Amino acid sequence: MNKRTQHFFIVILSFSVLISCKKETIKDVPATDSTSVKIDALQSDSTIINPLDTLQNLVDKSVIGTHLLTKSSLAPRLKTLLGKDYDEMVKNWNTETPFTKEGDVLHASGCKQYDCTNYSYDLYIDSKANKINVYKFSASKLDVFTEDNFRIELKDSLLQELNTKKINANIPKAK
Template sequence: MKKITVSAAVMMSLLTVGISQHSVAKIVETQKNTVGDDPSMTFLRKLQGKYPFDVKLFNSQSLTTRLKKLLGNRYQFMVSTWAVEVPIEVKNNLFVANGCEQHNCGATNFIIVYDFTKNNLSAGIREGDKVNTYSEDGSNSPRVMQWVNNY
């Protein structure tokens, strides 16, 4: 009987160690997939063709700090509603990420544009017929305006 008790204890210890190692591996994998926090925003160049969710785009401190300042109280709405997305585009010195509300893409959608040349972050939020655009330097980003006019 003692032999079975010892064996069970050993098995439980091994199982616990296995789960711990799996959990650690999962944390390391998550950290590897999170985008950088370089204040220069150059890390965004490496995201071509990747999905915002896969790279944990909204976990980037440097990007989210600027987005929060730019969007104010609309930031939380965007992040909590952003569900469906297309691959990120990095082209002509522009980073472009698009997302929309699940089952409601036509009415509620978003765009984030970063211009590497101007070091300028722009965004757009569409809710039904209401469209708001935002830009750190107060300009109208041509890429955001294209998004506005395509719906």
């Protein structure tokens, strides 16, 4: 075979390989991804009057992803509880931990990205008593917001974590 025939054969072979490896195009793209499907499901659940119905489902979910601070049935309660500090908490809740559960207490924390020492929040929800507490750490100061003056009793790892945060913020630890 001469060189010209070889080149022609290689071009035809390459062209047929390209045609056979045609890229599949997706014509119907879903409007949501798996994350937003979970969020939408939780949003609809969160409109239930009694938040106890959905609190148990929050474990391992994020506060931001569930829109708990802004669109859940707990949002108005948080706004009432925090007053003028509510908007600051929503704005600065950027870096977060997912919800954990210890006994009847759900916990999540969030802080301002790159500035956790000045804007840090711990959200505690007692699912049995249906009460909320928010601990706000800012500039070596701790403000505790308790719903109906009900102080959620923290034990074990929750108490240990709170005490560690207090030490890091130069605040006396809880007993």
